Amino acid sequence: MVQEVYDHFYGKYGSFTINKIDNIQKVILPFITSPFFPWICLIFLLNKKNWKRPVILVLIGHWLFRAIGDLLRNTMELRNETSINTYWPYTKTNWYVSNGIAHVFWLLGEIMGDWYPLLRTKAVTNNSNKMKTIFITCIIFNITKVFGMYTYFMDMPIDLRVTDENGNKVKDIIKFNIYWWTSIGLMQISSCIYDISVITALKTCLFNKLKEYKNFRKNTFLDKFKQISELRIILSMVISLIFLPFLILFVVSLIREYRKSQISSFTTSSSSIEQLRQVVLSFNFTVMYIDQILLKSIANKKNISKSRNCLSNNASSSSVKTENSLTAINQIYKNTDNTKNSPYLTQSEINKFDVSILSSTSLTALTSPNSALTIVPTNYSYTNTEDSNKNIYNSNYYLENLQNDVKQTDYEYINIISSN
Known part of the structure; x- marks a missing residue:
């Protein structure tokens, strides 16, 4: 029955209409299809009474801006424009709207997420000097991402052609990639400095908590990961530090390719390093959401434990009073x-x-x-x-x-x- 309806609709309107409906759906649904949407829903459920806290607003802003970026990227499917002798995304409209402005919102979402370690560190340490260092390095980190936004608009209008009328190779897209990946390199270097400042501020708290958990043999690394927020933050930052050498090597090789105009090899290496970068970003931001959920879960367990202890103490106090009274009577x-x-x-x-x-x-x-x-x-x-x-x-x-x-x-x- 379903197949018959589909065949009738397909025969009447054709594949073009069906594809257009699918593309419209892709434009409408990025807020729901975002990989961070389930996490944000769970955080809303756990913090429905106090969701206006700064740390929660940071998570909401991160999800919202990145979803808007996905929406703008998907508008490219509505235009469905291709051209011979041009690089992706084929038209200037696609380049500036579905690529440039989309990256502006993606990077704004990343900037929102970058403030999460700062807020978490501020919650567990009172050292004003360390917090000042973290604040300065965070601002520098954000500035490098603003520079990354600007790289999409440095050459206006950009020439996406592979060769010009005389058959000479057009290097606008290669120049852009050098600017872009240089900004990514600066982001990672500033991120490294930012991460080290956060780790330095959190190490005392982390070592103290690890010392406490060392007394319990049953506490595995996974148990410590669930219980200690500082460990989760530091682990995500170590992942970023591991990614840094690969990125530096890639930027150096990119400059060599530009000099040799080896565009085909550039495209292959760019795709692979971008996939690795997205894996690192996804891990770090996912840990950010998980950290907040685990913190709320642990806080609820502690509140329940305190309530039980309070009831137990009241019962013990009442028992002592009764015993003293009966002793007096005896x-x-x-x-x-x-x-x-x-x-x-x-x-x-x-x-x-x-x-x-x-x-x-x-x-x-x-x-x-x-x-x-x-x-x-x-x-x-x-x-x-x-x-x-x-x-x-x-x-x-x-x-x-x-x-x-x-x-x-x-x-x-x-x-x-x-x-x-």
């Missing part, structure tokens, strides 16, 4: 054992029944709901003392056994009445 009970055979208590013995001893909230549930009573162990007998000079109670407290208030238990309610 002490009173022991003191009253000596008076089992006597209907009278001395003043000092009665004072031991002071209600302040039994003020713990853990015993509140044992008091009578219908009277202001306090529970203490008794001898199940009435106690009273009389003054020989007065026909009133001599004690400060009159202790009356209220056996009818509740059922007989190990504790009974004692009504405490002040003498007048």
Whole structure:
């Protein structure tokens, strides 16, 4: 059924219309088809209440600008222009819109991503001198990328022809590539300096955390990678440093090719080194998103752990209070054992029944709901003392056994009445 519908549509409108629809789809969908879109969605879910933090805005800006660059590059498919005796992308419109301006947005996205290590370093170190160095090297790094944007507009208008009317080779595209890859070399050198400044600032924190994790034998490198943000940042920077020698060799070989006008060999080497550069960039920026997701995940786990510890401490504190209260009651009970055979208590013995001893909230549930009573162990007998000079109670407290208030238990309610 689906095949029949496709065949009918294809037969009616032809392959050109179908290809045009596909190209329109490519222009519309770069924001969703971007490799960073799933990461940005996950970060939004984890930070939906505080997504306006600078570090989150940096990630959003990186994804947004690079997606706009992809959109502009895909507009080339709508024009579908080719020409004989010209280099890709064949027309000046494609060169400036789908290539030059697209690279402006791609590099703007990279600049946004370059600020992520600076913000993360600022969050873990208070050394103002180191932060000043990182800030300066980051600005220099960004300036080299601005120069990379400018390389697409240095020769205006650019001549994309392979040969001119006289059969001479046109070197505009080769000159551009020398400018472009020189800017890439400057980017990598400044990136190296920037990375070293960040590593220098983070090494103390990293070594301290590695020392902590060294005590746990089960912590593999993957566990440390998931737990330590500084390790992730430094690892991504080491990858960039490894890429630097290959890039320098390529720029040197490119200059030699320009002198010899070996355009075919240049095209092959340019394609391979560009693929390697994109792999390095993709790794570094993907680690940036993963780092933020893992940081949020670890923070949530710590909050849950703190809540459990707080509940445990409260329970322990309540248990200690209850134990202390019961100890006081047992002490009173022991003191009253000596008076089992006597209907009278001395003043000092009665004072031991002071209600302040039994003020713990853990015993509140044992008091009578219908009277202001306090529970203490008794001898199940009435106690009273009389003054020989007065026909009133001599004690400060009159202790009356209220056996009818509740059922007989190990504790009974004692009504405490002040003498007048």
